[in-house]
Amino acid sequence: MTDHEAEADLRPRARAWVSRHLEAGERIVGSETLHGGITAEVRRLAIAGPGGGTRDLVLRTFVGVAQAEDWLTREAGALTLLAGTDVPAPDLVAVDPTAAHGEHPALLMTHLTGRTVLDDEGIETRVPLLARQLVAIHALRPDQQPPKYEALTTPDSVVVPQGADVTAWADAIDVIRQPAPPYEGCFLHRDFQPGNVLFDVVPSSPSATRIAGVIDWAQPSWGPADLDVAHCATNLALLHGPAWGPRFTEAYEEAGGVLAEGASERRYWSVRDALSFSEEVAEVTRAWRQVGRTDLTARCVAERLDAYVTSLMAA
CATH class of the missing domain: 3.30.200.20 (Phosphorylase Kinase; domain 1)
Structure with missing residues (x-):
């Protein structure tokens, strides 16, 4: 130019x-x-x-x-x-x-080196890297705490996808009708997900892949680690298939991250984040397609979201 x-x-x-x-x-x-x-x-x-x-x-x-x-x-x-x-x-x-x-x-x-990588290929290598990076972010202890997290999705704002498991979604919506469980706060990125992480990828040596940067720090917050983990897990479930949500959660704990002890508490945060995506399937899909994931139609993402929410309620 x-x-x-x-x-x-x-x-x-x-x-x-x-x-x-x-x-x-x-x-x-x-x-x-x-x-x-x-x-x-x-x-x-x-x-x-x-x-x-x-x-x-x-x-x-x-x-x-x-x-x-x-x-x-x-x-x-x-x-x-x-x-x-x-x-x-x-x-x-x-x-x-x-x-x-x-x-x-x-x-x-x-400007940081590296690039966002949303392809299915190499996801097994990237998930542990994402988990370790998020553990490091949560370990930060700023002198002044950022504002408390916001969770804007309400039971009335959830958009149930066409053809979804209506019973599972009704049960999921009931989960977020309950008050948020108590938590030990930490520093949150609040939009940590593959689209906001830059990787240096070595095609000839996948094991040499590393994270070059984390971007989009517009909403740093103070809140439960579970919320950041749930957000990245939902993104991975929609990008690569529902099984990658829990696999990221496991990787976060394997990297030393600490989540809520109770299963019901963990489910609350996972469900709350997953339901928030119901309101913006079209916007998220459009952004992913712009950077090369043309296989992800709005219908495909909605179906993956339904499968993920259903799996969370069945767990």
């Missing part, structure tokens, strides 16, 4: 804001839209230096999102916290949560 095309791809005030946070002599020479997200526009910006070298930054923008100020403020705080840890996350460059300097609320950060 030429300099002119890069400028045209960025809104004028956003381009000016980014430029103010570059090193002396640097300029934007390329812009590429990154797909796979649902709520934010994400662009990789190519930055050229005076000596001819280049580097990449990432611009994350929220357009028409009511929670943008809160999410960007929390993400900036999380990236600042993570800079002093072993959790691989982008470095914060600048944040404009109220759109004081650009057309829309935005955050500028460093």
